[in-house]
Amino acid sequence: MSLAAEHRAVYLAGPTASGKSAVGVHLARRLDAEIVALDSMTLYRGMDVGTAKPTLAERGGVPHHLIDVLDPWESASVAQFRELALDAIRDVESRGRRALFVGGTALYLKAMLRGLFDGPGADPEVRSRLEAEAKASGDAALHGRLAALDPATAARLHPNDRRRIVRALEVIELTGIPFSELQRQHGRPAPAATRVFALELPRPVLYDRINGRVLAMVEAGLLDEVRRLQSAPKPMGAVAAQGVGYRETIAHLAGETDLRRTIELIQTRTRQFAKRQGTWFRGLAEVTPFAVDTGEQPEAVAERLAAAIAADVEPPNRRD
Structure with a gap:
């Protein structure tokens, strides 16, 4: 079949x-593939520094899809992303090439691998009321309510993940089902x-990379990028504004934290985010962990990945 x-x-x-990103470009060349971004934040135009969006030079001539397709005041559901991604796959395959998804948004990955459950559509009235409650009572209060109604969902959501907490409560209210x-x-x-495949680095190495990347983002103009986004014709949407690095920078520009503390917060929250991604x-049973040696170059990692794909055998550490 x-x-x-x-x-x-x-x-x-x-x-x-x-x-x-770097490994993906080298791997795409070996597979004669085009890259489809599997990232909820690089979808947004103008959000380049804070998302570590690969530049045209870093894309190395390999076509990339689903980058810069939304304005920062827009948002896309997982279902919308899946439809865009399926269109991208068909487009790539029409040229006789292979689609290579590269990114770290686990919910998007799961949706591509397993499809979507048949949940209710958004209800603007219910969602607006829950958003208002979150602003008035705080995210922790809404998370506590979710914990009482749906402990399993609450356990996997961070207490500050307002968007998904609101969605989970909305579903419960509309369906009566957790x-x-x-x-x-x-x-x-x-x-x-x-x-x-999921790349895995030793945790100290990964955390050092994260800390260095945050410093590089600030030096590359993260604050100016957020200023431009805030002065745009329309304000940033809730999804874009809550992105790691953007939320903390917005607070800094509002005078809530100094720059040193802002950098520390971004580093800490990015490390926490990386841990949750792992x-x-x-x-996910489909995922084959792929260890990357300290100092191993992207081209070498891609070479090993291409060999594993060419072998086309069941991965020995596949979990069923």
């Missing part, structure tokens, strides 16, 4: 600062032939 389009693609995931129960409808892993990837 032939695989569905999303399962014919190759997926390269990993936590932030693990080197996915969000986690609905999600079980798409818990079946993708076919074993689907190639999914947990997500380890929890």
Whole structure:
């Protein structure tokens, strides 16, 4: 049986600062592939420094899809991303090439591998009321309510992840069914032939990279980028404004923190985010962990990945 389009693609995931973008470019050349960004933040135009979006030079002539497709005041649901991604796969395959997804948004990865559960559409009235409650009572209060109604979902969501907490409460209110129960409808892993890898570096090395990347972002103009975004014709949407690095910079520009403390907060929250990404990837049966040696160059990593894909054998550490 032939695989569905999303399962014919190759997926390269990993936590932030693990080197996915550079490895992906080298791997795409070896696979005669085009890259589809698997990232919820590089979708946005003008959000370049804070998302570590690969520059045209860094893309090395390899076509990239689903970068710069939204304005910062817009937002896209997981379902919308999946539709855009499937269109991109068909576009790539029409040229006889392969789609290579590269990125670290675990929810997008899961949606591509397993599809989406049939949850209710957004209800503007319910969502607006929950957002207002979050602003008035704080994110922790809403997280506490979710913990009482749906402990499983609350346990996997950070107390400050307002957007997903609000969505989970919205689903419960509209359906009377816990969000986690609905999600079980798409818990079946993708076919074993689907190639999914997650780069893994020693944690101290990854954290050093994160700390250095944050400093480089500030030096590269993160504050100016956020100033430009805030002075745009429309304000940043809730999704864009809550991105790691952007939320802290917005607070700094509002006079809430000094620059040194802002940098420390971005570094800390980015490390925490990377840890959560690793947990997500380890929890997906389709994912093959792919260890990267300290100091190993992206081209060498891509060479080993290409060899593993060419071998086309069931990964020995695949979890069923």
